[in-house]
Amino acid sequence: MEHIEPHSFELVGSGRFSEMKSAGVHFDAGDILYGRLRPYLNKVHKAASEGACSAEFIVLPFPQGVDSDFMRYLLHSRELVSYASHPDNVTGDRPRINFETLAKFKFSLPPTSEQSRIVSKIEELFSDLNKGEENLRRVQALIGRYRQSVLKAAVTGELTRDWREQQKGSIETGEQLLKRILKARRAAWEEAERAKMQAKGEKPKSDKWKERYKEPVGPDTSELPELPDGWVWATVEQLASGEPRSIQSGPFGSNLLHSEFQKTGILAIGIDNVQEGKFSPGSQNRISEPKYQELEKYTARPLDFVITVMATVGRCAVLPEDLERAIITKHVYRVSTNTDLFNPHFMMWCFLGDPAVKTQVQKETRGQTRPGINGAILKEIAIPLPPLEEQTQLVDKVQNMVEMVSRVLEQIGHGTKYSQATRQSILKAAFSGELVPQDPNDEPATELMKRIAEQKSRADAAKPPRGATRKTPASKGNKTPGKLAQARKKAGLSQAKLAQATGINQAYLSQMENGRRPITPEQGQKLAGVLGVPGEDLT
Known part of the structure; x- marks a missing residue:
């Protein structure tokens, strides 16, 4: 949990799988990791590569047609954080939300193309805010160094050097x-x-007590x-x-x-x-x-x-x-x-x-x-x-500096809060359909939902019966993952490049390669066209 920074999407560290103290959860590139522990911390991160994470994260792979960045920003919104942090939706002394509860959060899903436009607009606006916040952090660091240099100059006498020369011999x-x-x-x-x-x-008889x-x-x-x-x-x-x-x-x-x-x-x-x-x-x-x-x-x-x-x-x-x-x-x-x-x-x-x-x-x-x-x-x-007079001079000078620094830091704090509030306003507009214009030529989201339902139905049908041994991607009869990964590598493409060329979500593509997701005939044709192999070899 400590490797993902609260409220920022940022991965600030990683560890070795062998060092994990709790159960691990596998994730693929493009999956969203959502911190279930203390959801008010809003620990959300999009995985850049395959790996494993603590069971304190809910791993969220999204199907083709659902932009994982769109979902990442949704999970970052104030509305979802408020929902996930509500006392009715968490359990335990250390509040946790489970997947079943998180899954009940309702939101409006726009068409795939509009999701992409929304993400692009959010990132454009957030980029401007990032620059402003970076400038605020830079000023904050400069102010900190200025404060420390003034303190050092004060307590080493450098700040009152001229005053001391003027008072020499008179104090x-x-x-x-x-x-x-x-x-x-x-x-x-x-x-x-x-x-x-x-x-x-x-009543003392002498002054001997003073010797104590x-x-x-x-x-x-x-x-x-x-x-x-x-x-x-x-x-x-x-x-x-x-x-x-x-x-x-x-x-x-x-x-x-x-x-x-x-x-x-x-x-x-x-x-x-x-x-x-x-x-x-x-x-x-x-x-x-x-x-x-x-x-x-x-x-x-x-x-x-x-x-x-x-x-x-x-x-x-x-x-x-x-x-x-x-x-x-x-x-x-x-x-x-x-x-x-x-x-x-x-x-x-x-x-x-x-x-x-x-x-x-x-x-x-x-x-x-x-x-x-x-x-x-x-x-x-x-x-x-x-000297006492010099102490007064120094303390007054430092106090003036401290008051000035406090005013600047207060303004920086106001700027940071304004930036954070602006981010949430942008997200609110995004998820209420007000951030970008709708395009009547977009495929309706209802069609997307039908395909997602069909994909889920096929995936459920492909699951082995309860108690049966599940074949791994390397097992006999599961040829798709090996063939797809082999064809991609032979073509000299990374997962990200192949996803970009075919328009298939990278997280979904990763799951196709390891057998966790089926390849539809339509997707097989797209992949075959890019990889230069017969489509039937991939489906």
Whole structure:
């Protein structure tokens, strides 16, 4: 199933038959493969050659007179997808549609010639849409590269090079700022310790308790790149505030079970809420008030830097200033900083755009099945620290860029949705007889249906009785497939060329060769004329 891309007809991969874990289904060139599992994914593909597929596909060979491309587009239409995805038409927890149900979908079948005109018109219009969508994807890729280059320029100081030259000697350096951050960090720790002692009714007799403070260790810069003048490397732990639990992950194990999540209550921030440079409240889990009181120490703080540390490692954001009451959950770490001395948005952009920071995260990520980092690793990650004024300049410039990129991506999204809607409008017009004009000289579709019924009747009559041994194409007495394939190869024609020359559907031609379909006298004459053999030898 994974080898066919949803909603696009595209084959994006293949495997070996011996590697298939489920039962396989044979298909011929020209057959349509329709994904029965989760039909809303609309996995439809026209086979270019013979092969085998998972039993999760329904293989649809179509008789002569029914254009397989016409049917491919029909299966792609919104009306059929809606029908196939309807709860009444699927079964199981993983919704599947079976052939019998799919076969009940009713549609108007036009004459064969009109089917071809419809397909040609659809492909002409879709080709124009494809070009537009390709341009949108190209712009999207360029925007992504532009965003990353601006981020890199910001966190490496290139973006503020001229500003820095103008301010040289007149502003505090990163090194001086780090000393103030560490001093404030210790002061915050001492204040918190005094508050704890007062709450217990204790009064310290000396300052010996201050010796319990652990000064964070600076980074090893031996493998880190050189920074611009006035910048300095600092660890995440050094930049975290001194208040309690300034670097913290959410509750693990039985402290918070998935069954305790609910739709209302206190927000629980998880991996899905932390997007690339953006806090997204979209996917929400919540907990009750009593549960929040139990887990209050995991409370998230406005302007905390948050980062995912398991599975999807390194996605990060800054929590909004107007954040509602919330806790963080496992696999998310939060870092509280002293926002008077350090801008948490700069830390976020460093994790997203600084090659040296990203390399540290990648190097320290552990685990094969569920890669991740822990708190000890996060604390030691080194990030560049510019002067506070320069941080402000950089964050403002990056924010302006991000807003511009967001507007462009929004327009690209609108363009993509418009293109998708236009495709469905084209298909709706096609299958309601409004896309191309009807030709009164076309053979009526009723005649086509009669021939299909006759072909089906002959095929049913040719089937062996239940329980009888069915002869294979190579068996004695089944000479047609070998003769037809042999004559085609002798003439130096591919199946596709022969189908084009005779006007016989390629999928049907393939089935004639392997004995799955009969050859009518009329078809035998066409084939004989092209292959240069007596018609009776092929029927």
